[in-house]
Amino acid sequence: MSEQLKKEFTNRIIELQARVSSIHGDFAQGRDADWAEQARERENDEVLNALESEAKVEIQMLSNAITRIDNGSYGICDTCGEDIAVARLKVQPAALKCIQCAD
Incomplete structure (x- = not known):
């Protein structure tokens, strides 16, 4: 059971890391020259920042859960x-x- 949980948690961490990488790719793209489009991009950046933060928190929580599984306290x-x-x-x-x- 604990090995299955570790596998599930690890797979989820991999998914979340891919999401964070994708978000970083979106940030790396340049800004549009159009002011209205730049405003939309800034709004999108706020959403991406929130998604990235949530993903990082979940990665940390799952990593901690794996540690607890390993030390028997999960x-x-x-x-x-x-x-x-x-x-x-x-x-x-x-x-x-x-x-x-x-x-």
């Missing part, structure tokens, strides 16, 4: 030490706390 609440429900981990694979401690 699925154990950081606060109370109880097991985190499987249903919660399915929704939030990088969860650090059980549902009771997360509130």
Whole structure:
């Protein structure tokens, strides 16, 4: 089970890294000479920045989850030490706390 999770997390990290690379490619493209188009490009940059930030946060969370799998602490609440429900981990694979401690 833990090897399967590590594989899933690693695959997701690879997807996210590809997304970040694609975003960097979009930023590397030059600006249009038209002022109206430049305004649209700036708005697009804001969206791309947000997507990049979200991807980087998820990469870090999944990397941390892999570390917890390796050291045997994955699925154990950081606060109370109880097991985190499987249903919660399915929704939030990088969860650090059980549902009771997360509130």
